[in-house]
Amino acid sequence: MKSSNIEAETAKLAGLQIDFLQKLRNGSITLEGFEQFLNPYQENLQAIFGLKLKDVKASKKFTFFKSFNITVPADYQHDNQLSKFAKNNKQKFGYYNDKINDANFNKVSHQPESGKTYEAMMWFINKNETPSSEEILQLLAENRILLTGAQGLSVVFEQKPEEFPKxxxxxxxxxxxxxxxxxxxxxxxxxxxxxxDAYNFNLGYFEYDWNGVYCVFGLRDLQS
Structure with missing residues (x-):
């Protein structure tokens, strides 16, 4: 594709982005439908959306929301991250559950690595769907998500709180x-x-099903 054509198609996609992302978020169009519509423009998806749709897996119960990069601070220490986070950020929350601490949440599948940049990814749960925790874990596994627990959330909040959906x-x-x-x-x-723009840090229950109130989050290795 010639350079002038790329620029024209990129501009066209940019104009459609807001409308289609809104449809994705409110459930009026599926990810599959979105991908089918944009299929002729695969060369430009990286520039417009930051990733190719074929790299993101979802299902009828989930809609991909967005991704962005996040770099773990060079002085990050897993064993005291949550106490340090509470000390520096607790006043920014309307409610902060003190049970989210280093003693209770020290064990995670993947400890964020200091100085490393990850891709943060988010999915919405579709309207009228109530996936189980096991189904959410399957979604995360299919997308090569590293399970970083409360610490992963805290790193994102410290740097990019505006990325959390309202x-x-x-x-x-x-x-x-x-x-x-x-x-x-x-x-x-x-x-x-x-x-x-008021924030709360609280706990949900693994044993319960989930619904559209929730957004599923995880970090992915950029090299995966």
């Missing part, structure tokens, strides 16, 4: 046995951002 609880999963267990439930950490 009126959603963005949850960071891990394998069941890695999650803090109390009162008969395994707890999944999540950050809520409301329409007024």
């Amino acid at each position: 009126n959603k609880y963005t949850v960071s999963f891990d394998e069941k046995d890695n999650l803090w267990y109390a009162d008969g439930d395994h707890h999944v950490p999540g950050i809520n951002r409301d329409s007024d």
Whole structure:
């Protein structure tokens, strides 16, 4: 494709982006439909959206929302990340669940590496769908997501809180046995951002099904 044609097609796609992303988010178009529409423009998807749709897997229960890069601070230390995060950021939250601490959430499948850049990825749960935690873990596995728990959420909030979608609880999963267990439930950490940009750091329950209130989050190795 000639350079002038690439520029023209890129401009055309940019004009359509807002309309189609809105349709994706409200569930009026599926990811499959979106991919089919954009198929002739695969060469420009990387420039417009930051990734190729064929690199993202979803299902009828999930719609891919967005991705962005995040770099773990050079001084990141896993064993005290949550206490340090609470000290520096607790006042920024309307509600902060003190059970989200280093003692309860130290065990994770993947510890973020200091100085490393990851791709942060988010999916919405489609309207009227109630996936189980096991189905969410399957989605994350299919997309080569590294399970980083509460620590992954904290790293993103410190640098890019504006990336959290409004009126959603963005949850960071891990394998069941890695999650803090109390009162008969395994707890999944999540950050809520409301329409007024107020944030809450709280816990959901692995044993329960999930719905459209939640946004599924994870980090992916850029080299994967």
